[in-house]
Amino acid sequence: MRIRTAGVVALFALALAASGCGGDSDEPTANQSPKAAGGKLVIWADDKRTAALKPFAEKFGKENGVTVEVQAVSKDLQTNFVTASQQGSGPDVVVGAHDWIGNMVQNGAIDPVQLSAEQKSAFNETAIKAVTFNGQLYGVPYAQENLALIRNTELAPEAPKTIEDLVAQGKQLKAAKKTTETLCLQVGQNGDAYHIYPLYSSAGGYLFGTAANGDYDPKDLGVGKPASVEAFKKIGALGEKGEGVLKRSISDTNSIATFTGKKCAYLVSGPWAVADVKKANIAYDISAIPGFAGGKEAQPFVGVQAFYVAAKGKNKALAQEFVANYTTTPELAVALYNAEPRPPALTAALDQVKGSDPDLAKFQEAGRNGQVLPAIPAMAAIWDPFGKAEAAVIGGADPSSTITAAGKTISGQIK
């Protein structure tokens, strides 16, 4: 008797639970058969971009009778996107850096975007080049960024023409006890390939050669070649056992703070540092990173932020409409600039904000001769060994054996 009571009550609860969950599962089923609603677009971006995108996404949704959801993924956006895509739970559009393209393409996570020649010509040429991979355009760029030399104009009124100028001026300031460091260029215990690259390129080194179609060629690795050894000899001469300009103790955590603390007159950094510099009330100016006297130009890496269409999104047509025809408007680019001041990739948008922010033009000028950050998957194998070789050479290790070993490690990791 009692067993039956318990059984009946349990079955009743089961029915309740099932109906309750049935209510929950209405939503996903509606998504899977979107005939009921007008269609939905899901965008993944990082925190800052999400806030800037929201009003525009809502406007796009309202104008077109669709729902647009912007979801913030604050950590490891690329990895999360690739994994979620593979499982079929990814977004329709993703926003991120252009050097993700290689990895996203090899995982079949993004589709090419077709822009008309007219649309393409509205963009900065470098930005278009950056999102082109294997001859295909994979994203719509909206902002670009590169390193430049930020200097404290109270301490150093003149922009240095060469690294040697900079070192001489920095040493004078140090001797006069006005500063404690010559140059704030972040190195860190394990090096920083991105920040040292301008000097490396000026001294004659390169990472990858260029293939026939204009892409980087992973088979032509420049690290470990004689030119790279020569370049690192010059970098080593500026290191701890040499001039003491480059130091492992200056790292990503303290380089900007040391500059804003007026302990160094020169800082090598990007647009993201300007907010801190302004807050510290430092009179500053921005110029191109100088090269070695008699060497080549110092080429910073140019990185581009872009919108991508997910290959496994549920609403690809709408995603393509949004990316190809909506993100190419200057209004959106200006809003994204206001969220974080990086130079817009749309020429019209750049012209619009240039007047109120002279730094933008200076950063762009500093990156004019820059090199597009390689987006090929092989680039992932460069960062770590190259950085460590840099740190070792700056710490006083022999450039020749160190760089040769780094080149060997890198080529061993490239498939």
Added chain:
Amino acid sequence: MSTPLSGPGSATQAPGRGPVGSRPPRSRAARDHAPITLTGLAGKVLLLGLTAGIAVWAAFPLIDGRNWAGLALLAATTAGLFYLYLTRRHIPAKYLVPGTLFLIAFQVFPVLYTASTAFTNFGDGHRGSKDEAVVAIQTSSVTQVPGSAEYALSIATKGDPATGSLVFLVTDPATGTVSAGDTGGLRQLDAADVTVAPGGKVTAADGYTVLNFGQASARSKEITDLVVPTAGGALRSSGLSRAYEGKAVRAYDAGCDCVRDTGTGQTWTADNEVGAFVAADGERLAQGWKVNVGLSNFTRVLTDENISGPFLGTLIWNFAFAIASTGGTFLLGMLIALVLHSPRMRGTNLYRVLLVLPYAMPSFAMLLAWRDMFNADFGLINNMFGLDVDWFGQPWTARMAVILVQLWLGYPYMFLVATGALQAIPRELTEATSVDGASPWQSLRAVTLPLLLVALSPLLISSFAYNFNNFNAIYLTTEGAPFPADNPTNGATDLLITYTYRLAFGGQGAEFGFAAAISLFIFAIVAVVSTVSFRRTRKQEEVYS
């Protein structure tokens, strides 16, 4: 881990089991008369209802994915659970099943999944199936036919907006003529029948319903899949308002199991051993697929000199780090606990609060703060003590630094557990030793310490296992530095886990299969160490109890 832990416990209970075992007749009688309380019944109904709810919730994706085996397993498990808790029999199983289910879900399944991944090449570039790779290769090779026009596009249908077959209404920018296109090709429409907006977009056409964005986007997949054949290639949609004439340059040919480039004629043949399309000259297409690679991940660990070369040195340092971290924190924590345990000590509560503080702070933030404190030029430690030590630049100072950080982070835990264990030791025992004329040191060595170790040994072993794989302690401080100038893959403070993380994820994309193989090796090492330690602990307990 929980199984060996309970080992000694159940062994000590063994003598008491006799009477329990002889009780069944009485307990069955008791069970029949056991009152069913309302709370008990409500709890049972609630939990079973929850089980049913979860089962229903989990069933939908399984049905969607047509995973019938999974669905059958789900149904069988749920039915089994209902049977078990609605019947009055199988009392022991009622207690054992929940724990077993959780053990399977959170321990056994991940271990089996890791083990099965270790035999594949799962990783970046090899995530999906071969079909997915083929689709990705073909879609990413669609290019606009050189010199072809860009069309303004409207999506339309002759039938119902939600179900009728779709038609592309495209306007030629040069001539302004409007055509309707479907899988059969393009047909020009009479200019009188269509209304064209200034941008070239068709807003209305006789006989067609033009879909708005909302209606069109609801049929997104059909639009993306609709290809209108033309002379030069095919008309495809680019979003919902533009169309272009595009052509897939690369196509898969099932006959030769290869991908052929129609432009250059080059072919890439499928290599099912490596999971990629490979050309005759060895060039691979980027999009590969997941294949079974057998033992090659394991043999790579053993035969690749870059990996096996520094393995032994890293293993020795790994043991040293785990032993020093565990032993150091234990000694320090226990000493402080002993001091504060002394009845003559005043203000012990205040001290205890202060001592536990490092434990209350998030270790992530603390590790980063310590990293900055060890900075050679700007760090607090060098500045405060007037030192000029390049802490993370030399192998031995870096090793000392990470152990010091571990000591600071870990001693409060040991202090807490040692305090608890000390309070559980009856004071009579130590008093008895002093009556017998033992010195405090003798009483500590002969009575307190052994009793303390009985209680803390399992914790020390688990702490050792934790520190053996303490990824954050290294990765957030030195990142393995310093590295020898000629070997950027293995640093002086690298643990096996940080070293292998770099190997598996540092190169060209993540290699989950390889990472899984290495983690199985580490699992084997930790399991052996733990088993041996627990064996010894059990012997020790038998001596003292």
